[in-house]
Amino acid sequence: GSSDGTVYEPSKVVIIGAGPVGALAALYFAKGGWQVTLYELRGDLRNPENRSLNFTKSINLAISERGINGLRSVDPELTESILEEAIPMHGRMIHDNTGKQSSQKYDVHNRFIRSIDRGKLNERLLDELEKLTNVELKFNHGLKKLSLEKGEAIFDRKLSNGAFESVRVEADLFVGADGAHSQTRQHMMKYVRLNYSQEYIDSLWCEFQMPPHPLTGDFQLDPNHLHIWPRQTFMFIALPNQDKSFTCTLFMPENMFKDIVGPETLLEFFNKEFPDVVSLIGEEKLIADYLKNQKLPLISVKCNPYHYRNKCVIIGDAAHAMVPFYGQGMNCGFEDVRTLWDHISTTLTISEALESYTAERHPDCVVINDLAMKNYVEMRASVTSTGYLMKKWFQEFLYNWFPWMGIRTMYSMISFSNIRYSDVIKRVKRQERVLGIVGRAVLLGGIGVGGYAAWKKGWYKDGLDILMTWREEVVKAQAKLVKDIMAKR
Ligand code: FAD
Incomplete structure (x- = not known):
């Protein structure tokens, strides 16, 4: 042995x-x-x-x-x-306070996670x-x-x-x-x-079941999304099940749980923060699940x-x-x-x-x-911020159009690859440097081209034509710049 x-x-x-x-x-x-x-x-x-x-x-x-x-x-x-x-869950579905939903795909190449x-x-x-x-x-x-x-x-x-x-x-x-x-x-x-x-975070979690539609028996929300109701200091999420129900989790600081002292305050809270959820789960079930299910810590x-x-x-x-x-x-x-x-x-x-x-x-x-x-x-707050969305869009744009640059979102490397977690971080740091440079180059290029167009031909009419002729040159120049930088690193 x-x-x-x-x-x-x-x-x-x-x-x-x-x-x-x-x-x-x-x-x-x-x-x-x-x-x-x-x-x-x-x-x-x-x-x-x-x-x-x-x-x-x-x-x-x-x-x-x-x-x-x-x-x-x-x-x-x-x-x-x-x-x-x-x-399959292809993206996040963000629910705002009014019940409006907007989808954010996880991956430009349609890769998905699974419930x-x-x-x-x-x-x-x-x-x-x-x-x-x-x-x-x-x-x-x-x-x-x-x-x-x-x-x-x-x-x-x-x-x-x-x-x-x-x-x-x-x-x-x-x-x-x-x-x-x-x-x-x-x-x-x-x-x-x-x-x-070890560290306990200040939030607890509590689970709810969202049943299938009472009449059609179908999913009440799009099953191919992970649903999130981000509310800055707390959030509600829902993942689909085979039986067409959703399992939902409320993550929230302990003191906010304490403020919910009975069914009335619970409904008041949900009606204010997650109005669509109240009708999807049903008032009675919402109250029953809340009272029955434990509020568990996270370590x-x-x-x-x-x-x-x-x-x-x-x-x-x-x-x-x-x-x-x-x-x-x-x-x-x-x-x-x-x-x-x-x-x-x-x-x-x-x-x-x-x-x-x-x-x-x-x-x-x-x-x-x-x-x-x-x-x-990120889940409870940043997903709604413009800065976060712009950065995600820009990274995905580069991933789509400049694959040789190897730009991928961190989420995609963590969830859709087997690259070592520690290497993901290294790659992300490297990318951030490149992204900073490319971002500035794009901005300067844009200002330069725009300025030239405005000066040469008058505002929007021909400006656009010139932009298109120049686009190729500008993009080539950027690519060269990035390659040089990567080579020197
Ligand atoms: P456990 O699942 O904890 O299993 C340990 C087992 O050991 C248990 O069966 C227990 O009974 C047994 N045991 C304990 N003590 C003893 C003993 N003394 N002798 C013998 N047996 C013992 N992970 C994901 O990848 N994706 C997710 O979406 C996700 N969502 C999550 C959501 C929530 C709310 C939580 C709390 C966790 C989530 N996780 C998720 C994490 C995931 O649940 C854990 O990482 C996973 O369960 C760990 O598996 P494990 O087998 O190591 O431990």
Whole structure:
């Protein structure tokens, strides 16, 4: 085995947490020939009785390229069949205070993100694992203790009568995928000098269901958009579901939740801020959902390293829980698994693999964690600002007309590519410099041409003709300028 850290061969791995990330990790290890046991605190979510237990996470989420690539790299067929049930979202639909909607496409080349049922995705992964002979699934097992030097874990197993029994387990490698409040991480801290920080943001979230149209049974809003009601300090969003309903989330500072003291203030608030939502959900249901559903916090976690020698590694939210505003939490977790597997399957020893995994992954996860935090502001406020829209338009214009410049919006690189998160940031910084220069060149060129036209021929009539003849020259000159600058960089 690999217990002395010198020779790598598939051996016994224990994965803690059967959420989406843990389940995907189990699939990678199992297909790589490891003996896999997956331990989950809660009951099997495929059993209808246990559904309510898993209700602290929103019902649907946005999956994009990184998540899909994580799935595809281990099982292309499963991926295709999972994606059949996902709903494409081509852009944001912004709803203003009067109920007016305006669409903002995510990508000039029509690439899209997808709304997917979180529970179903998790179930499909568990179903797949169940088919494999080298995988065991253990539900109702909560990690209590990890003795990494001994290669031993203790789980508390919940019995059907509600009592607990202690279960001792040995393994060569422990993979912690047990979410933001990870016990694996907690225990690993005793073995390694682990830097750790966490931050709760001031907003809470609360979920609502928008049913299909009562008469037609159809979607009440365009299903191919992620709907946003941005209101500066708070926002409401809606993602489509297969059954033609929408799952909606209100993100709002805690004190604003506190100001809503009963059904009347709730309706008053919604009628003022999201008037269209009131009729779409219906007053009664709006009130019922608000009273019934929890107001849950949002945590951001950073830590380093993600591993201890050849014994233990943490992935997904356990390593880097982030606020949900870039729609990347699970996508990043799936990318973790693919990256971890790349290291394990190409490095000679497990300790080297885990070491190089942390080294590659930590800077990337810090970047997306920070971007997610910044995007909270973008989603609830900037998407409506003229400056933001102009910049987006200009970037997309360059992406369309000057592809050789390699200009892409950050959103497109994060959501539609597998470029390392940290490289995305580097490219964006480089682009910003170029954009600044091009922007000024365009402005100066425009003023120059306009001035010349005005002087030479009189105002608008012939000015336009001259502009068109000159356009080619100006554009060529700009391109040369940019090329020179890029070459000198
Ligand atoms: P989790 O999903 O938290 O799973 C951890 C599992 O470990 C759970 O099943 C838990 O029961 C189990 N566990 C916990 N403790 C123990 C223990 N001691 N022993 C054994 N098992 C244990 N991400 C996206 O990519 N796109 C989105 O659009 C998106 N939207 C989101 C919206 C909201 C409101 C929120 C809150 C999150 C959103 N996310 C989104 C983030 C996404 O939900 C998480 O990143 C993802 O669920 C992480 O998966 P995970 O498997 O690492 O952790």
